[in-house]
Amino acid sequence: MIYLDYQATTPLAPEARDAMLRWLDGPGGTGFGNPHSPHRMGRQAKAAIEMAREQVAALFPAGGKVIFTSGATEAINLAIRGSGQDGSVSVSAIEHAAVLDTARAAGSCHVLNVAQDGQCDTRQDLPADTRLVCLMQVNNEIGTIQPTVEWHRKAKQHNALYFCDAVQAYGRIEVTGADMIAISAHKFHGPKGVGALWVRDGVGLEEVQTGGGQEFGLRSGTLSPALIAGMGAAAAEAKDRMEQDREHIEMLWDMARGLFADWTLNGSEEARWHGNLNIRRKGLDVNRLMSDVRDVMFSAGSACASGSGRTSHVLEAIGCSKAQAKASIRLGFGRYTTQEEIEQAAARINMAAKEQGL
Incomplete structure (x- = not known):
């Protein structure tokens, strides 16, 4: 299978997996302690969380604190x-539904x-009584x-x-300019089920x-040392290889734009x-396309709304x-995507579209 749905979720980085393993110990191990307990195992777990907090904070502006949550939706709320x-x-x-609905x-x-x-x-004008402005840094559907x-x-x-949903930006580009910022670990090669809200001092x-x-005192609940350690390791890896990842993705973009030159770009x-x-083709039946190209994982839009019919x-x-929106597909690629995968996916998607008479 070829995975091209990086906006929905990213593959877990080996570094993140390795960081999590110690804190998944069973009986006889020492890594399953509650980080809020005062004994030695609890203090060890807490130390792992605080190290991860520093790793995550390193990609935020200076002068703020990182509050761990179960994911971006909780951070947004x-x-x-x-x-x-x-x-x-x-x-x-064009905010994510988690922001709009909240x-x-x-x-x-x-x-x-x-x-x-x-x-x-x-x-644009803002209402006179505006207390909060919400604008995401990178859009999850069209990448703007x-x-x-x-x-x-x-x-x-x-x-x-000013609150910024930086779920698609964190670990990829510099995150700047906000009072509060939400992120989710599984969007930058960390585990699912953990995220954070960064809050500016004051x-x-x-x-x-x-x-x-x-x-x-802002987010009650026992923290998971395993998930948070994985998130911290993923953040550290993203920081170390941000330029390398960017260059790789620019190369894949240039290739993909050429292979889909006769499609219309959205955004x-x-x-x-x-x-x-995110591209479209007049008259395209996306459901048929996805059925015909089952070995390529891509989206008909946002994964959060897929299957909703909206x-x-x-x-x-x-x-x-x-009609144009329903004839659009989203291809997402990143760190672990290869040139061969882009070439093979483009060939299969273009062939399937051609079989629709397009």
Whole structure:
């Protein structure tokens, strides 16, 4: 099989797997201690978590703290719900459903428009009572890179906080300009089931999950040393090889663009993470295509909405018709993707499209 769905999840890095193993000990081992216990095994587990916290923090701006969560969705809820209830929340029209749905549930929600290339322009007005601006750094469906520094500045001008979903950016490009940032380990070759919210120093939050008061009194629940150690190792590996990974992905992008030259690109080609190729072909039956090319793992859009039957809100927001959105596919590649896999996948997808008479 050929895996081209890196926006949905990434393969676990060997370094992350190795870091997790000690903390998965069974009877007779010493790595299964509760990190919140005061005895030796507990202190060892806590030390592993704190080392991972430093590894994860190394890819964030200076001057903040890392709060471990069960994933990005929990981090997003803590940021949006925990930062207050009075005032409007402004979100871009192409945010992940975890942000859009949480913002709507939290109260007054103002949606920011995006251009055809997927960019969210800061010249838009914000409601006078805006308390929080939410704009992701890299879009999960079309890979658009947003002007986060400018949006952070605009939020400050309105005395509002700025929250950034950096799930698709962290470990790939520099994460900058925000008051709160959410990430998920399995998007940068770490394990599933763990993420984090970075909070800038001086930003106050209220707990939204009560219990034992772990994680700075903001996120209760026993932490998993194994998952967090794996996340830390994945972050350290991403930091060490970020430039190497970027060069590899640029090479794959150039190859893929040539092999799919007669398809239409959705979103900006320049302001984009080039590990995301979202393309469409007029009249394409995507369900048939996926059935005909079962040995290539790709997406008809966002994995979080696959099977829902809904048209991609991201593609609609950038001006695609329902027919164009439903004729689109997303190919995601990264660190472990080879040139041969891109070539083979393109040949099979193009052949299957040709068999549809396209």
